[in-house]
Amino acid sequence: MLEPLATVDHMLLRPEGKGTIRALSRIGYELPAAIADIIDNSIDAEATRVEVTFLRNDHEITAVTIADDGRGMDMAALRTGMQFAGRTDHDAGDLGTYGMGLKSASFSQSKTMTVISRQSGNVVASRWSVEAIDNDWRCEVLDPVKAGNVFDELCLRGKAPSCGTLVIWERLDRLVVSQQADALDEYLSTAMPRLEAHLGLTFHRFLESGALSIAIVVRHERRALALPRPVRPHNPFHYPNPGASGWPKALDCEFPGLGTLSLDAHIWPAGSSADGFLLGSRKGVEHQGFYFYRNNRLIQAGGWNGVVKGDQDPELLLARVAIELPPAGIDVNVQKSALQVTASQAQALLAASDGEVDLEDFLEAARAAIRASRRTARGPGTAPAVPGQGVAMRIRRAAHKRIAGAKQAEEIGFAWGELDDGQVFNLDLTDMMIVLNREYRQAILDGSSASAADAPLVKLLLFQLYKDDFGRQRSSRKLREHVDLTNALLFEIIKIRLKDHDD
Structure with missing residues (x-):
């Protein structure tokens, strides 16, 4: 037990603004998760409609807005919402957790975050920027009249709601694309479906019940027309019939x-x-x-x-x-x-x-x-297994002749991939592949050159050892135990070779 140490004084240590916001910006949010975190606040505010808008020109996304028709905020609620890790008393049904989502999500994608909210006809607005945070955490309070005009323009298509909240991200340092022609269009063509899929999965219960609708809009500054992409529910448990009797x-x-x-x-x-x-x-x-x-x-x-x-x-x-x-x-x-x-x-x-x-x-x-299902797909007369991709063609032909003769055969391929430390190989029974750990490739080759058909001895011995497990039912637990044992033995050799290499 350590001897108790006496306190002789105290220091007031406020967080340094620039370092804090830099840490928040690297907290690990991807764009879909950051937007989902903002939508959590909309749901807590009893919103029935959320719209995510990407404002763009020919070369860049200039702003992202997340708008809702929730109950809105007064200045006291806005102050609490803008405070980092503010003391918020969440109801049991709320989605908010730490009082950090609005800020951490926003600064993971942007350098300026503005919140405009309308409640009972009154508009309140505030803005954080990385510079304001570095300037002794001075959060800007914005002109409510001008903020109201922005709310009317950007908060949901059509007539702005009588109450609701608009979050605006600007200076989007994580959404910068190259200046090449069509680079932005190419990015949006893949990013928008990913965003729709993520939001449709995360909030699928709300969407299925009709309690919430979400739309994604890409709006060009020179074009009035912007077609919304409705977010569909993606239910990970929606299937017509179970895959096994007695389940779920x-x-x-x-x-x-x-x-x-x-x-x-x-x-x-x-x-x-x-x-x-x-x-x-x-x-x-x-x-x-x-x-x-x-x-x-x-x-x-x-x-x-x-x-x-x-x-x-x-x-x-x-x-x-x-x-x-x-x-x-x-x-x-x-x-x-x-x-x-x-x-x-x-x-x-x-x-x-x-x-x-x-x-x-x-x-x-x-x-x-x-x-x-694999046995059914292969039919009653399962074709014999032969070595496939990853082995030299002449060896593959010879193996096919010896194993299958003139019959049709099913190939087991080989690939180098990412595996856990200590795992030399793994069996991918779905894709009919034997995967070897790329980290140990040089140790396995033991001085030989890497190529598409390298390590033939190791590959063929693993094929011969496990070929039957790709084609017939077998105790899965016993198979895993056998694979683990083989991995352990092979890794002992790998460790020796790695040590010799280091020496």
Whole structure:
């Protein structure tokens, strides 16, 4: 035990403005998450309509506005909203958490943030800029008459609402594109669909219920016409029939610090091309895992939070779990995009059960469903496996002749990719690939040159060891244990070679 130290004086240490705002600007927000954080405030203000507008010219986005028809703010509420980590008493149903969302989201994308709000006919307006923050945190209070004119012009298409709030981002340092012709159009053509997909997923329950509508508008300064892009709900659990009999099930979990939580465990039908399954991706494998909701807002979309090793297990492609969180009691990151789950909480999730089956049984059922779909797709007479991409063509021909003869065969390819430390290889049973860790490529090659068909001995031995697991049902747990053991043995060799290289 340390000896108690006596206090002899105190220092008043205000945060340094420039350093604080620089840290906030690098807090990790992507544009869709930053806009979603502003929309949280609109929902808390009981808005039914939100509009996100990108104001542009030929070469750049000049401003972004987020407007709503919520209840608006008076000067006292605006002062609290503009204060960094202000002392805000949130209702249990509010989406706001730390009193930081408006500021951290805004300064992650811009250097100037203006808020104009109308309530009971009165307009209040205030503005933060990086310079004002560096100048002893002096937040500007703006002329309400001129601010009202801007509110009337920019707050929602058509007639401005009688009450509502308009947030304006200017000096957009994160949305700068090159000056090449069509660069801005190219950026917007990809950024707007991503934004729509993110907002449609995050707020899908509000959109489905009709409680909220969201539109995205790109408005050119020289053109009056700007067609809105309505945000559609993207429900990650909307499928016609489950992918396995008996599912979904509700599993109860005694979650440390929160009490009993219900886990709605779903298995999607295999081979689905539904929007809710792919969620903008090509295969949907990255969308497996836990979906945490709080007050109907999606906080985390997928990921296993340490309960399952790796978040993109091809055998858990179909597995998704919806969890409704209470309003408080668990740490969420500032961007409200992920949960901070402790080791004991992860263990509690794994132990979730309905008295007959638990989460482990659910994971095994999801693995069995994807294996069954692969067998069905291949038909009753499964073609033999042969080495494919990543092996020299002459070796591939010889292997095909010896293994399959004149029969049709199914190729198992090889690729170098990003894997966890200590993992030398992994089996991608969905894409029929054996993936080797790019970080250990030189150690595996042991002085040989890298090429598209390098490391033939290692690749063919792994192929021979696991080829049957790509084509027939087998205990997934035993397979994973065998892969882990093989990885551990191979990594011992890798460590020796890495040490020799360093010496």
